[in-house]
Amino acid sequence: MIQKANRKSLVEQVAEQIEQLIEQGEWTVGDKIPPEMELMEEFDVSRNTLREAIRALVHAGLLNTRQGKGTVVQSSSVLGAALKHRVKKSTMLETLEVRFALEDQAAQMAAEHRTEADLAQLKTCIQHCKHASENDDLEQFIQSDIDFHKTVVQASGNQLLIDLYEHMTEILYAFIHDLMGMDTSLPFEEELHLELLEAIQKQDKQQASIYIENYMKLLKENVMNIAEE
Amino acid sequence: MIQKANRKSLVEQVAEQIEQLIEQGEWTVGDKIPPEMELMEEFDVSRNTLREAIRALVHAGLLNTRQGKGTVVQSSSVLGAALKHRVKKSTMLETLEVRFALEDQAAQMAAEHRTEADLAQLKTCIQHCKHASENDDLEQFIQSDIDFHKTVVQASGNQLLIDLYEHMTEILYAFIHDLMGMDTSLPFEEELHLELLEAIQKQDKQQASIYIENYMKLLKENVMNIAEE
DNA sequence: CCGCATTTGTTCGTATGTATC
DNA sequence: GGATACATACGAACAAATGCG
Numbered sequence: 001m002i003q004k005a006n007r008k009s010l011v012e013q014v015a016e017q018i019e020q021l022i023e024q025g026e027w028t029v030g031d032k033i034p035p036e037m038e039l040m041e042e043f044d045v046s047r048n049t050l051r052e053a054i055r056a057l058v059h060a061g062l063l064n065t066r067q068g069k070g071t072v073v074q075s076s077s078v079l080g081a082a083l084k085h086r087v088k089k090s091t092m093l094e095t096l097e098v099r100f101a102l103e104d105q106a107a108q109m110a111a112e113h114r115t116e117a118d119l120a121q122l123k124t125c126i127q128h129c130k131h132a133s134e135n136d137d138l139e140q141f142i143q144s145d146i147d148f149h150k151t152v153v154q155a156s157g158n159q160l161l162i163d164l165y166e167h168m169t170e171i172l173y174a175f176i177h178d179l180m181g182m183d184t185s186l187p188f189e190e191e192l193h194l195e196l197l198e199a200i201q202k203q204d205k206q207q208a209s210i211y212i213e214n215y216m217k218l219l220k221e222n223v224m225n226i227a228e229e
Numbered sequence: 230m231i232q233k234a235n236r237k238s239l240v241e242q243v244a245e246q247i248e249q250l251i252e253q254g255e256w257t258v259g260d261k262i263p264p265e266m267e268l269m270e271e272f273d274v275s276r277n278t279l280r281e282a283i284r285a286l287v288h289a290g291l292l293n294t295r296q297g298k299g300t301v302v303q304s305s306s307v308l309g310a311a312l313k314h315r316v317k318k319s320t321m322l323e324t325l326e327v328r329f330a331l332e333d334q335a336a337q338m339a340a341e342h343r344t345e346a347d348l349a350q351l352k353t354c355i356q357h358c359k360h361a362s363e364n365d366d367l368e369q370f371i372q373s374d375i376d377f378h379k380t381v382v383q384a385s386g387n388q389l390l391i392d393l394y395e396h397m398t399e400i401l402y403a404f405i406h407d408l409m410g411m412d413t414s415l416p417f418e419e420e421l422h423l424e425l426l427e428a429i430q431k432q433d434k435q436q437a438s439i440y441i442e443n444y445m446k447l448l449k450e451n452v453m454n455i456a457e458e
Numbered sequence: 459c460c461g462c463a464t465t466t467g468t469t470c471g472t473a474t475g476t477a478t479c
Numbered sequence: 480g481g482a483t484a485c486a487t488a489c490g491a492a493c494a495a496a497t498g499c500g
Contacts, residue, residue: 012288055285056284056288056289059289078314079311079312081311082311083311085307086392094389094390097389097390098389098393101330101331101333102327102331104330105327105330158323160316160324160326161323
Protein backbone atom coordinates (compact mmCIF):
# COMPACT_ATOMS: atom_id res chain seq x y z
CA MET A 1 0.00 0.00 0.00
CA ILE A 2 1.57 3.20 -1.18
CA GLN A 3 0.58 6.37 0.57
CA LYS A 4 0.44 9.66 -1.20
CA ALA A 5 3.09 12.07 -0.06
CA ASN A 6 2.16 14.64 2.55
CA ARG A 7 2.07 17.88 0.69
CA LYS A 8 0.02 19.62 3.34
CA SER A 9 1.80 21.65 5.97
CA LEU A 10 2.00 20.35 9.51
CA VAL A 11 -0.18 23.22 10.66
CA GLU A 12 -2.88 22.22 8.20
CA GLN A 13 -2.69 18.61 9.28
CA VAL A 14 -2.98 19.42 12.95
CA ALA A 15 -5.80 21.91 12.40
CA GLU A 16 -7.69 19.38 10.33
CA GLN A 17 -7.35 16.69 12.95
CA ILE A 18 -8.58 18.96 15.72
CA GLU A 19 -11.45 20.02 13.50
CA GLN A 20 -12.40 16.39 13.04
CA LEU A 21 -12.16 15.65 16.75
CA ILE A 22 -14.67 18.41 17.32
CA GLU A 23 -17.00 17.66 14.43
CA GLN A 24 -17.11 14.01 15.38
CA GLY A 25 -18.07 14.89 18.91
CA GLU A 26 -14.87 13.73 20.59
CA TRP A 27 -14.64 17.18 22.12
CA THR A 28 -17.99 18.88 22.55
CA VAL A 29 -18.99 22.51 22.92
CA GLY A 30 -17.93 23.91 26.29
CA ASP A 31 -15.17 21.35 26.81
CA LYS A 32 -11.72 22.52 27.77
CA ILE A 33 -9.26 20.89 25.40
CA PRO A 34 -5.96 19.52 26.72
CA PRO A 35 -3.19 22.08 27.35
CA GLU A 36 -0.63 22.85 24.69
CA MET A 37 2.11 20.74 26.24
CA GLU A 38 -0.05 17.65 26.05
CA LEU A 39 -1.19 18.28 22.49
CA MET A 40 2.39 18.94 21.40
CA GLU A 41 3.29 15.42 22.41
CA GLU A 42 0.14 13.85 20.98
CA PHE A 43 0.57 15.41 17.57
CA ASP A 44 4.35 15.37 17.80
CA VAL A 45 4.84 18.94 16.66
CA SER A 46 6.52 21.98 18.17
CA ARG A 47 4.65 24.47 20.26
CA ASN A 48 4.66 27.11 17.54
CA THR A 49 3.19 24.76 15.00
CA LEU A 50 0.46 23.66 17.36
CA ARG A 51 -0.31 27.21 18.38
CA GLU A 52 -0.70 28.32 14.79
CA ALA A 53 -3.16 25.54 14.11
CA ILE A 54 -5.13 26.56 17.17
CA ARG A 55 -5.10 30.19 16.11
CA ALA A 56 -6.54 29.24 12.74
CA LEU A 57 -9.38 27.41 14.45
CA VAL A 58 -9.94 30.31 16.82
CA HIS A 59 -10.29 32.62 13.85
CA ALA A 60 -12.76 30.18 12.29
CA GLY A 61 -14.85 30.39 15.45
CA LEU A 62 -14.32 26.78 16.48
CA LEU A 63 -12.18 27.42 19.55
CA ASN A 64 -11.73 30.16 22.09
CA THR A 65 -8.54 30.63 24.06
CA ARG A 66 -7.94 32.58 27.22
CA GLN A 67 -4.64 33.23 28.83
CA GLY A 68 -4.16 31.35 32.05
CA LYS A 69 -7.43 29.48 31.70
CA GLY A 70 -7.11 27.28 28.67
CA THR A 71 -8.77 26.63 25.34
CA VAL A 72 -12.46 25.88 25.01
CA VAL A 73 -14.57 24.47 22.18
CA GLN A 74 -16.95 27.16 20.98
CA SER A 75 -18.77 25.64 18.03
CA SER A 76 -19.39 22.13 16.81
CA SER A 77 -18.43 22.84 13.21
CA VAL A 78 -16.89 25.44 10.95
CA LEU A 79 -20.10 25.69 8.96
CA GLY A 80 -22.09 26.26 12.13
CA ALA A 81 -19.74 29.05 13.20
CA ALA A 82 -19.82 30.68 9.77
CA LEU A 83 -23.60 30.50 9.69
CA LYS A 84 -23.86 31.95 13.17
CA HIS A 85 -21.63 34.81 12.11
CA ARG A 86 -23.67 35.47 8.98
CA VAL A 87 -27.01 35.23 10.76
CA LYS A 88 -25.96 37.98 13.16
CA LYS A 89 -26.49 40.42 10.32
CA SER A 90 -30.04 39.18 9.73
CA THR A 91 -33.32 39.58 11.54
CA MET A 92 -34.93 36.73 13.40
CA LEU A 93 -37.74 36.69 10.86
CA GLU A 94 -35.34 36.17 7.98
CA THR A 95 -33.68 33.35 9.86
CA LEU A 96 -37.01 31.76 10.59
CA GLU A 97 -37.96 31.92 6.94
CA VAL A 98 -34.82 30.08 5.93
CA ARG A 99 -35.42 27.40 8.53
CA PHE A 100 -38.95 27.13 7.22
CA ALA A 101 -37.72 26.65 3.67
CA LEU A 102 -35.54 23.75 4.79
CA GLU A 103 -38.18 22.14 6.96
CA ASP A 104 -40.86 22.40 4.30
CA GLN A 105 -38.72 20.61 1.75
CA ALA A 106 -37.62 18.07 4.35
CA ALA A 107 -41.18 17.27 5.39
CA GLN A 108 -42.16 16.62 1.80
CA MET A 109 -39.18 14.37 1.28
CA ALA A 110 -39.92 12.62 4.55
CA ALA A 111 -43.43 11.87 3.31
CA GLU A 112 -41.88 10.18 0.31
CA HIS A 113 -39.10 8.20 1.96
CA ARG A 114 -40.26 7.58 5.52
CA THR A 115 -39.67 4.11 6.95
CA GLU A 116 -41.56 2.35 9.70
CA ALA A 117 -38.73 3.21 12.05
CA ASP A 118 -39.16 6.89 11.26
CA LEU A 119 -42.86 6.72 12.05
CA ALA A 120 -42.22 4.94 15.33
CA GLN A 121 -39.67 7.56 16.37
CA LEU A 122 -42.05 10.38 15.53
CA LYS A 123 -44.70 8.78 17.73
CA THR A 124 -42.23 8.54 20.58
CA CYS A 125 -41.38 12.23 20.24
CA ILE A 126 -45.05 13.18 20.39
CA GLN A 127 -45.43 11.08 23.52
CA HIS A 128 -42.53 12.90 25.12
CA CYS A 129 -44.05 16.25 24.21
CA LYS A 130 -47.37 15.27 25.73
CA HIS A 131 -45.76 13.96 28.86
CA ALA A 132 -43.66 17.08 29.37
CA SER A 133 -46.64 19.30 28.66
CA GLU A 134 -48.78 17.54 31.25
CA ASN A 135 -46.06 17.89 33.85
CA ASP A 136 -45.57 21.57 33.05
CA ASP A 137 -41.90 20.86 32.42
CA LEU A 138 -41.21 23.66 29.97
CA GLU A 139 -37.56 22.95 29.33
CA GLN A 140 -38.24 19.30 28.66
CA PHE A 141 -41.16 20.21 26.43
CA ILE A 142 -39.12 22.53 24.26
CA GLN A 143 -36.44 19.89 23.89
CA SER A 144 -38.98 17.25 22.90
CA ASP A 145 -40.58 19.61 20.44
CA ILE A 146 -37.23 20.32 18.83
CA ASP A 147 -36.58 16.58 18.71
CA PHE A 148 -39.86 16.01 16.91
CA HIS A 149 -39.02 18.48 14.18
CA LYS A 150 -35.48 17.21 13.97
CA THR A 151 -36.79 13.69 13.49
CA VAL A 152 -39.03 14.83 10.65
CA VAL A 153 -36.07 16.42 8.91
CA GLN A 154 -33.93 13.37 9.51
CA ALA A 155 -36.54 11.23 7.80
CA SER A 156 -35.83 13.19 4.62
CA GLY A 157 -32.61 11.24 4.29
CA ASN A 158 -30.67 14.23 2.94
CA GLN A 159 -27.72 14.71 5.27
CA LEU A 160 -26.84 18.17 3.95
CA LEU A 161 -30.39 19.33 4.54
CA ILE A 162 -30.30 17.80 8.02
CA ASP A 163 -27.08 19.55 8.95
CA LEU A 164 -28.21 22.94 7.71
CA TYR A 165 -31.55 22.58 9.44
CA GLU A 166 -29.96 21.65 12.74
CA HIS A 167 -27.56 24.57 12.55
CA MET A 168 -30.36 27.00 11.83
CA THR A 169 -32.45 25.60 14.65
CA GLU A 170 -29.57 25.81 17.09
CA ILE A 171 -28.92 29.43 16.16
CA LEU A 172 -32.59 30.34 16.40
CA TYR A 173 -33.05 28.84 19.83
CA ALA A 174 -29.87 30.43 21.11
CA PHE A 175 -31.28 33.69 19.79
CA ILE A 176 -34.60 33.23 21.59
CA HIS A 177 -32.88 32.03 24.72
CA ASP A 178 -30.66 35.10 24.84
CA LEU A 179 -33.60 37.34 24.20
CA MET A 180 -35.87 36.19 26.97
CA GLY A 181 -34.18 33.85 29.34
CA MET A 182 -36.18 30.71 28.80
CA ASP A 183 -39.57 31.74 30.20
CA THR A 184 -41.22 31.55 26.83
CA SER A 185 -44.43 29.59 26.84
CA LEU A 186 -44.95 28.12 23.42
CA PRO A 187 -48.35 26.56 22.91
CA PHE A 188 -48.54 22.82 22.62
CA GLU A 189 -49.61 21.97 19.13
CA GLU A 190 -50.42 18.31 19.58
CA GLU A 191 -53.07 18.41 16.89
CA LEU A 192 -50.59 19.84 14.43
CA HIS A 193 -47.99 17.23 15.35
CA LEU A 194 -50.50 14.45 14.84
CA GLU A 195 -51.61 15.92 11.54
CA LEU A 196 -48.07 16.00 10.26
CA LEU A 197 -47.46 12.45 11.43
CA GLU A 198 -50.57 11.34 9.58
CA ALA A 199 -49.56 13.12 6.40
CA ILE A 200 -46.13 11.51 6.48
CA GLN A 201 -47.64 8.12 7.22
CA LYS A 202 -49.98 8.45 4.24
CA GLN A 203 -47.09 9.78 2.17
CA ASP A 204 -49.13 12.86 1.39
CA LYS A 205 -46.58 15.54 0.45
CA GLN A 206 -49.06 18.34 0.02
CA GLN A 207 -50.64 17.78 3.40
CA ALA A 208 -47.22 17.66 5.02
CA SER A 209 -46.30 20.94 3.38
CA ILE A 210 -49.52 22.57 4.56
CA TYR A 211 -48.78 21.49 8.11
CA ILE A 212 -45.35 23.05 8.03
CA GLU A 213 -46.85 26.23 6.69
CA ASN A 214 -49.33 26.39 9.56
CA TYR A 215 -46.63 25.62 12.08
CA MET A 216 -44.54 28.41 10.61
CA LYS A 217 -47.38 30.90 10.89
CA LEU A 218 -47.84 30.01 14.53
CA LEU A 219 -44.16 30.35 15.25
CA LYS A 220 -43.92 33.61 13.36
CA GLU A 221 -46.66 35.15 15.49
CA ASN A 222 -45.00 33.98 18.68
CA VAL A 223 -41.64 35.29 17.63
CA MET A 224 -43.04 38.63 16.58
CA ASN A 225 -44.75 39.00 19.93
CA ILE A 226 -41.53 38.23 21.72
CA ALA A 227 -39.59 40.66 19.58
CA GLU A 228 -41.99 43.47 20.44
CA GLU A 229 -41.28 43.24 24.14
CA MET B 230 -17.09 60.95 21.70
CA ILE B 231 -15.32 58.23 23.56
CA GLN B 232 -14.17 55.24 21.62
CA LYS B 233 -14.00 51.82 23.18
CA ALA B 234 -10.50 50.48 23.48
CA ASN B 235 -9.30 48.08 20.84
CA ARG B 236 -9.19 44.79 22.67
CA LYS B 237 -8.96 42.79 19.47
CA SER B 238 -5.51 41.78 18.39
CA LEU B 239 -3.95 43.50 15.42
CA VAL B 240 -4.12 40.25 13.50
CA GLU B 241 -7.87 40.00 14.04
CA GLN B 242 -8.36 43.57 12.96
CA VAL B 243 -6.41 43.15 9.76
CA ALA B 244 -8.04 39.82 8.95
CA GLU B 245 -11.46 41.31 9.49
CA GLN B 246 -10.72 44.24 7.22
CA ILE B 247 -9.45 42.00 4.44
CA GLU B 248 -12.49 39.81 4.89
CA GLN B 249 -14.71 42.83 4.43
CA LEU B 250 -12.83 44.01 1.37
CA ILE B 251 -13.53 40.63 -0.20
CA GLU B 252 -17.13 40.27 0.92
CA GLN B 253 -17.94 43.74 -0.28
CA GLY B 254 -16.55 42.96 -3.69
CA GLU B 255 -13.55 45.28 -3.51
CA TRP B 256 -11.40 42.29 -4.37
CA THR B 257 -13.18 39.58 -6.34
CA VAL B 258 -12.55 35.89 -6.83
CA GLY B 259 -9.50 35.29 -8.96
CA ASP B 260 -7.93 38.66 -8.21
CA LYS B 261 -4.34 38.83 -7.09
CA ILE B 262 -4.24 40.95 -3.95
CA PRO B 263 -1.53 43.59 -3.51
CA PRO B 264 1.90 42.36 -2.40
CA GLU B 265 2.75 42.17 1.28
CA MET B 266 4.87 45.30 1.28
CA GLU B 267 1.99 47.41 0.04
CA LEU B 268 -0.50 45.98 2.51
CA MET B 269 1.93 46.44 5.39
CA GLU B 270 1.90 50.16 4.73
CA GLU B 271 -1.85 50.37 4.13
CA PHE B 272 -2.74 48.65 7.38
CA ASP B 273 0.30 50.04 9.18
CA VAL B 274 1.29 46.72 10.73
CA SER B 275 4.46 44.64 10.70
CA ARG B 276 5.11 41.94 8.19
CA ASN B 277 4.56 39.15 10.72
CA THR B 278 1.19 40.51 11.77
CA LEU B 279 0.04 40.84 8.19
CA ARG B 280 1.27 37.38 7.29
CA GLU B 281 -0.54 35.81 10.20
CA ALA B 282 -3.79 37.49 9.22
CA ILE B 283 -3.37 36.18 5.71
CA ARG B 284 -2.68 32.67 6.94
CA ALA B 285 -5.89 32.73 8.97
CA LEU B 286 -7.82 33.68 5.86
CA VAL B 287 -6.06 31.01 3.85
CA HIS B 288 -7.14 28.42 6.35
CA ALA B 289 -10.69 29.74 6.19
CA GLY B 290 -10.61 29.17 2.43
CA LEU B 291 -10.87 32.82 1.50
CA LEU B 292 -7.37 33.24 0.10
CA ASN B 293 -4.79 31.07 -1.53
CA THR B 294 -1.10 31.85 -1.47
CA ARG B 295 1.61 30.39 -3.61
CA GLN B 296 5.23 31.14 -3.35
CA GLY B 297 6.43 33.54 -5.96
CA LYS B 298 3.04 33.88 -7.56
CA GLY B 299 1.36 35.95 -4.91
CA THR B 300 -1.91 35.69 -3.04
CA VAL B 301 -5.19 35.11 -4.82
CA VAL B 302 -8.81 35.45 -3.71
CA GLN B 303 -10.41 32.03 -3.69
CA SER B 304 -13.87 32.54 -2.32
CA SER B 305 -16.18 35.49 -1.96
CA SER B 306 -17.06 34.84 1.67
CA VAL B 307 -16.22 32.68 4.66
CA LEU B 308 -19.69 31.20 4.58
CA GLY B 309 -19.29 30.32 0.93
CA ALA B 310 -16.00 28.58 1.62
CA ALA B 311 -17.42 26.68 4.58
CA LEU B 312 -20.42 25.60 2.53
CA LYS B 313 -18.19 24.52 -0.34
CA HIS B 314 -16.18 22.44 2.07
CA ARG B 315 -19.27 20.84 3.58
CA VAL B 316 -20.90 20.16 0.22
CA LYS B 317 -17.85 18.17 -0.87
CA LYS B 318 -19.10 15.42 1.40
CA SER B 319 -22.53 15.37 -0.25
CA THR B 320 -23.86 14.15 -3.55
CA MET B 321 -24.93 16.50 -6.27
CA LEU B 322 -28.52 15.38 -5.79
CA GLU B 323 -28.50 16.34 -2.13
CA THR B 324 -27.06 19.74 -3.02
CA LEU B 325 -29.68 20.26 -5.67
CA GLU B 326 -32.42 19.40 -3.21
CA VAL B 327 -31.21 22.05 -0.78
CA ARG B 328 -31.02 24.64 -3.51
CA PHE B 329 -34.54 23.66 -4.48
CA ALA B 330 -35.77 24.12 -0.93
CA LEU B 331 -34.40 27.66 -0.92
CA GLU B 332 -35.68 28.57 -4.36
CA ASP B 333 -39.15 27.20 -3.70
CA GLN B 334 -39.54 29.31 -0.58
CA ALA B 335 -38.03 32.31 -2.32
CA ALA B 336 -40.37 32.05 -5.29
CA GLN B 337 -43.38 31.99 -3.01
CA MET B 338 -42.11 35.00 -1.10
CA ALA B 339 -41.36 36.74 -4.37
CA ALA B 340 -44.95 36.22 -5.44
CA GLU B 341 -46.03 38.01 -2.29
CA HIS B 342 -43.62 40.92 -2.26
CA ARG B 343 -42.65 41.52 -5.89
CA THR B 344 -42.47 45.11 -7.07
CA GLU B 345 -42.88 46.44 -10.58
CA ALA B 346 -39.13 46.77 -10.79
CA ASP B 347 -38.74 43.06 -10.01
CA LEU B 348 -41.14 42.15 -12.79
CA ALA B 349 -39.35 44.35 -15.27
CA GLN B 350 -36.00 42.81 -14.39
CA LEU B 351 -37.40 39.31 -14.79
CA LYS B 352 -38.65 40.20 -18.24
CA THR B 353 -35.22 41.50 -19.18
CA CYS B 354 -33.62 38.24 -18.04
CA ILE B 355 -36.01 36.21 -20.16
CA GLN B 356 -35.15 38.39 -23.13
CA HIS B 357 -31.47 37.75 -22.59
CA CYS B 358 -32.09 34.02 -22.36
CA LYS B 359 -34.03 34.05 -25.60
CA HIS B 360 -31.43 36.11 -27.36
CA ALA B 361 -28.56 33.89 -26.25
CA SER B 362 -30.52 30.78 -27.14
CA GLU B 363 -31.22 32.03 -30.66
CA ASN B 364 -27.56 32.83 -31.17
CA ASP B 365 -26.46 29.43 -29.85
CA ASP B 366 -24.30 31.22 -27.32
CA LEU B 367 -24.29 28.52 -24.65
CA GLU B 368 -22.12 30.31 -22.13
CA GLN B 369 -24.18 33.46 -22.35
CA PHE B 370 -27.37 31.45 -22.12
CA ILE B 371 -26.34 29.68 -18.94
CA GLN B 372 -25.36 32.99 -17.38
CA SER B 373 -28.70 34.56 -18.33
CA ASP B 374 -30.57 31.55 -16.98
CA ILE B 375 -28.75 31.79 -13.67
CA ASP B 376 -29.49 35.52 -13.59
CA PHE B 377 -33.18 34.83 -14.06
CA HIS B 378 -33.34 32.49 -11.10
CA LYS B 379 -31.18 34.81 -9.03
CA THR B 380 -33.56 37.65 -9.77
CA VAL B 381 -36.51 35.58 -8.61
CA VAL B 382 -34.78 34.85 -5.34
CA GLN B 383 -33.77 38.47 -4.92
CA ALA B 384 -37.40 39.47 -5.24
CA SER B 385 -38.06 37.51 -2.05
CA GLY B 386 -36.41 40.33 -0.14
CA ASN B 387 -34.78 37.99 2.39
CA GLN B 388 -31.06 38.72 2.20
CA LEU B 389 -30.05 35.61 4.15
CA LEU B 390 -32.05 33.44 1.78
CA ILE B 391 -30.51 35.26 -1.18
CA ASP B 392 -26.96 34.74 0.08
CA LEU B 393 -27.45 31.06 0.79
CA TYR B 394 -29.12 30.51 -2.57
CA GLU B 395 -26.34 32.24 -4.45
CA HIS B 396 -23.69 30.22 -2.65
CA MET B 397 -25.46 26.96 -3.38
CA THR B 398 -25.89 27.92 -7.03
CA GLU B 399 -22.26 28.89 -7.36
CA ILE B 400 -21.16 25.59 -5.87
CA LEU B 401 -23.50 23.57 -8.05
CA TYR B 402 -22.38 25.19 -11.26
CA ALA B 403 -18.72 24.85 -10.34
CA PHE B 404 -19.51 21.18 -9.71
CA ILE B 405 -21.15 20.73 -13.10
CA HIS B 406 -18.44 22.72 -14.80
CA ASP B 407 -15.71 20.57 -13.30
CA LEU B 408 -17.60 17.45 -14.21
CA MET B 409 -18.11 18.09 -17.86
CA GLY B 410 -16.17 21.05 -19.08
CA MET B 411 -18.96 23.37 -20.12
CA ASP B 412 -20.39 21.46 -23.09
CA THR B 413 -23.62 20.76 -21.29
CA SER B 414 -26.67 21.61 -23.31
CA LEU B 415 -29.47 22.45 -20.97
CA PRO B 416 -32.82 22.79 -22.66
CA PHE B 417 -34.30 26.24 -22.93
CA GLU B 418 -37.39 26.37 -20.79
CA GLU B 419 -38.89 29.60 -22.01
CA GLU B 420 -42.42 28.41 -21.33
CA LEU B 421 -41.49 27.61 -17.76
CA HIS B 422 -39.83 30.95 -17.31
CA LEU B 423 -42.90 32.73 -18.60
CA GLU B 424 -45.19 30.66 -16.41
CA LEU B 425 -43.21 31.58 -13.33
CA LEU B 426 -43.19 35.23 -14.30
CA GLU B 427 -46.96 35.11 -14.69
CA ALA B 428 -47.42 33.42 -11.33
CA ILE B 429 -45.31 36.04 -9.62
CA GLN B 430 -47.08 38.82 -11.45
CA LYS B 431 -50.46 37.46 -10.32
CA GLN B 432 -49.04 36.92 -6.84
CA ASP B 433 -50.08 33.28 -7.04
CA LYS B 434 -47.85 31.49 -4.53
CA GLN B 435 -49.08 28.00 -5.33
CA GLN B 436 -48.51 28.38 -9.03
CA ALA B 437 -45.02 29.73 -8.39
CA SER B 438 -44.25 26.77 -6.21
CA ILE B 439 -45.50 24.33 -8.83
CA TYR B 440 -43.25 25.94 -11.41
CA ILE B 441 -40.20 25.55 -9.22
CA GLU B 442 -41.12 21.93 -8.65
CA ASN B 443 -41.30 21.30 -12.38
CA TYR B 444 -38.05 23.11 -12.99
CA MET B 445 -36.44 21.01 -10.29
CA LYS B 446 -37.66 17.78 -11.89
CA LEU B 447 -36.20 18.85 -15.20
CA LEU B 448 -32.88 19.78 -13.65
CA LYS B 449 -32.76 16.57 -11.65
CA GLU B 450 -33.14 14.48 -14.77
CA ASN B 451 -30.44 16.43 -16.54
CA VAL B 452 -28.08 16.15 -13.64
CA MET B 453 -28.70 12.46 -13.24
CA ASN B 454 -27.96 11.90 -16.91
CA ILE B 455 -24.74 13.82 -16.61
CA ALA B 456 -23.74 11.93 -13.51
CA GLU B 457 -24.17 8.60 -15.29
CA GLU B 458 -21.59 9.39 -17.94
C1' DC C 459 -1.74 39.86 49.90
C1' DC C 460 1.82 36.86 48.59
C1' DG C 461 3.96 33.17 46.29
C1' DC C 462 3.51 29.40 43.26
C1' DA C 463 1.98 26.34 39.53
C1' DT C 464 -0.42 26.15 35.33
C1' DT C 465 -1.49 27.82 30.96
C1' DT C 466 -1.59 30.77 27.11
C1' DG C 467 0.74 35.05 24.66
C1' DT C 468 4.85 37.07 22.40
C1' DT C 469 9.19 37.41 20.40
C1' DC C 470 13.47 36.09 19.36
C1' DG C 471 17.00 32.96 16.85
C1' DT C 472 18.23 29.06 13.73
C1' DA C 473 18.10 25.37 10.46
C1' DT C 474 16.18 23.42 6.44
C1' DG C 475 13.42 23.15 2.46
C1' DT C 476 11.54 25.32 -1.87
C1' DA C 477 10.21 28.48 -5.64
C1' DT C 478 11.83 31.94 -8.87
C1' DC C 479 15.00 34.16 -11.71
C1' DG D 480 23.66 25.50 -11.41
C1' DG D 481 23.83 29.41 -8.28
C1' DA D 482 21.83 33.30 -5.93
C1' DT D 483 18.11 35.17 -3.67
C1' DA D 484 14.00 35.47 -1.28
C1' DC D 485 10.40 33.20 1.01
C1' DA D 486 8.11 29.29 3.64
C1' DT D 487 8.19 26.00 7.18
C1' DA D 488 9.28 24.00 11.44
C1' DC D 489 11.63 23.86 15.81
C1' DG D 490 13.41 25.57 20.19
C1' DA D 491 14.00 28.64 23.93
C1' DA D 492 13.23 32.39 26.90
C1' DC D 493 10.25 35.55 28.96
C1' DA D 494 5.63 37.98 29.80
C1' DA D 495 0.97 37.93 31.43
C1' DA D 496 -3.40 36.01 33.16
C1' DT D 497 -5.65 32.81 36.18
C1' DG D 498 -6.54 30.01 40.25
C1' DC D 499 -5.08 27.98 44.67
C1' DG D 500 -3.47 27.75 49.28
